[in-house]
Amino acid sequence: MEVKLPTFDSVFSIDCVIFGFEAGELKILLIERNEEPFKDWLALPGYIVSQDESIDDAAERILYELTGLRDLHMQQFHTFGEVKRHPQGRVITVAYYALIRINGQKELKPVTQYAKSAFWHPVNDLPKLAFDHSDIFNTGFNKIRRRLNYQPIAFELLPEKFTLTQLQSLYEAVLNKKLDKRNFRKKMLSYGFLKELDEKQKGVSYRAAKLYKFDRRKYAKIFQNELNLVQ
Amino acid sequence: MEVKLPTFDSVFSIDCVIFGFEAGELKILLIERNEEPFKDWLALPGYIVSQDESIDDAAERILYELTGLRDLHMQQFHTFGEVKRHPQGRVITVAYYALIRINGQKELKPVTQYAKSAFWHPVNDLPKLAFDHSDIFNTGFNKIRRRLNYQPIAFELLPEKFTLTQLQSLYEAVLNKKLDKRNFRKKMLSYGFLKELDEKQKGVSYRAAKLYKFDRRKYAKIFQNELNLVQ
DNA sequence: TTTAATGGTGTAATTTCGACACCTTATATT
């Protein structure tokens, strides 16, 4: 028996909160819209999901089209489904986040016409955003702030080789509080998943710090599932 | 300028993972489907979201229609959007969970024709479910297992007055491990949000235990945000 | 009165956490 699904002409979209870390500051990726509604407003990168792609695939595609960025490890964190959240119809949006390394040279170039530009903006001084994107951002920021405590996501924001001071200042930026240097180092090193390299920082006008690497294999071995909470 | 949204005839649905605790066992609510596809299969309670309701409202309505249960505190936990997850078209589903007290007398009576029956089933021995509902259940179970550690959700599953042994066995059932009786009690009582009553358990054929109550006001006062409840 | 079942309790060793300050090293400046 063939049964037709009832449909309601609804639309799904994806919105992305992409975090980066640069110059000791946490930033997110914004676009300048080139389409109604909210033409010329700043917004999170987001667009409509097509029929023939999973939402995870859609998230990757959409982010690429709006910013030129590819192959991020994106993760869904919440779905926003208020009736009036979009002025032109019923649009439910699935929000994703990703954490990436900002490389100075990484160009941000929208591939489609829907965005005029894409750029990094510090999270501490965000302007008003289109739609309910400020809510989406806040929800996402709270999620990663909590996740920082029990998942090794900090290392996705740092360059492959980093100093302990850089790591600490990232934690301080996300958690928005000062940490004790000696205690922080003691704890991080005690986990055993940081690999000390034979290299040192270059190009600084003071004593260069040792560089470390996050050893994903060791991490996986030590923490079968997750760390923290409950032996 | 009026702009028409592109639409793709997509459908949203809601699926609910409703946890209950009875006879020392964790259970979830299943329905027997009365509609194609998967007619006669067991499934999570779920249905399609209408145009004019938010997804949170839809979750409440759908659960009520399929099980007769109302006014649960439901919470979204994940959205499932694989292209082929529904055999008849593109359906993206937002999954919700809730934790409730199972009262023997609480009748579960579907209000619509879409379900033949609704009943509690132990989580440890789940049959094959319709669609990707087994995945949805697993994702939800992992979520509440983690949340049990930092939010006072256990008390939503227990009767209003409960013994410390009941509380402990609930934790043991969800976390799937034995806990130490003395340490568990010491820790739980140390938080200060359990109110000791002047009453004792009734109808048991052994020494009756003291009854306690969860004091939500005290809880809110003590923990602005969150805490670690066990270990 | 005896049995069966669960209720209820404290201590000591260990581990983790948090507070806290100074010398070292590399570069830049004079």
Add this chain to the structure above:
DNA sequence: AATATAAGGTGTCGAAATTACACCATTAAA
């Protein structure tokens, strides 16, 4: 060469939290 500047790097001690561990008390049923 000497000095200044800036961050790198390190240890201890007390407090608090966590863990391991065993026996008597109470109630109802047999």
